[in-house]
Amino acid sequence: MPELPEVETVRRGLAPAMAGRRILAVEARRPDLRFPFPERFAERLTGARVAALDRRGKYLIAGLDTGEALVMHLGMSGRFTVETGVNALRPGDFVRAPGVDARHDHVVFALEGGARVTFNDPRRFGFMDLVAIAGLDSCAHFRGMGPEPLSEAFDAAALSAALAGKRAPIKAALLDQKVVAGLGNIYVCEALFRTRISPRRLARSTAGARAARLAPAIKAVLTEAIAAGGASLKDFASAEGGLGYFQLDFAVYGRDGETCPRLGCGGRIARFVQSGRSSFACGRCQR
DNA sequence: AGGGGGACCTGTGCGC
């Protein structure tokens, strides 16, 4: 479920249970997710205090007082469940989010303060890693990663410079985490719709005026999505239901065949495949 | 060197 807004929503849901707390126990129920867990994964985490829970792009970063950071990625299907007051629960009281199959509970953290945090990931495209905080920015996960789209560093000039000269379609360029961090298939489609740019347009032809429209549109669509995710945080914290991902009203994503929502356009939303992934766009108003 | 396509997994929904 994870593009930047979803990961940020997860971060906000996990922070109260994890930030400032000591990790009392860790259980990794299999040797790997997408990648093998780091050596002595559980031992290196046990007893460590989580200083803060941060996010970079689609990654969650739990900085520890051991000098290491727990780096987590949700992949396509990763999700966390938080149960608070576990000590008060009796056997059988376990509350599970609908649609979450316990067979795919791969990592369980017991936190000081009584919370139990469970990572569930059916497809196992997610992963966890332990990285020295001193070398975090230059580690394999973050080296070369583009700016945070909601930071001041990401503006029209920065985006324009990153797109200049690129022969790839703008769709592919915006999915490239080196151009800007955190965008995925949904929000790229949505940002391109808002700016009336065709996903097929070559990135280099969007440098300049179109990039100047894109940068603020990307910030807006992400900000709105985070606000919508935040609305369902209560559900998340109580481990009931998902994050309201599909409660969000996307203008074009998943709306193949529908009439373009742009007032007065009258075009039709088409689905087509670019570099193996679905794009959704209006053929009339997006150029 | 940059970019496209396949691989990695499991689950779900659809048409037949």
Added chain:
DNA sequence: TGCGCACAGGTCCCCC
């Protein structure tokens, strides 16, 4: 009801 196929929010690796 059952089967096969297409498809799903991401990233890495290989090959051109």
